[in-house]
Amino acid sequence: MRIDRRQSITHATLTKAIYGISAVVLSIMLISSVWTYYSISQILSITLERRDVALSRGIAVAVSDSIVTRDYAEIESKIRQVMLNQNILSVMVTDPGGSPLVYLKRPDIKIVSQRLFLINRLCKYPNKL
Secondary structure (H helix, E strand, C coil), X not given: CHHHHHHHHHHHHHHHHXXXXXXXXXXXXXXXXXXXXXXXXXXXXXXXXXXXXXXXXXXXXXXXXXXXXXXXHHHHHHHHHHCCCCCCCEEEEECCCCCEEEEEXXXXXXXXXXXXXXXXXXXXXXXXX
């Protein structure tokens, strides 16, 4: 009988140890998963922000000559080409005072929060964007 008791105590201790180790491993996996999710979400956010800045700079470079010559038809033509990108909902080109020179938005998309690409005159203020 003593042998059976010792075996049952050893078996119970072993079971508790396995459950304890499993709980620790599961906790570590859960914490690691949450940390990975937030890290990936932050990396994605930074990547999208950098893409938006690069896109804004590209638009600014494309229309800067037309702003100097005040060729608004050419500005609108270039912006319409940019609007072929489905990720862009609207584009606004402003002068240094903030008054819009050209503003185009996608009419077929009804979204409450729109991204606006505000482009300052880079020929006069190259570091504003």
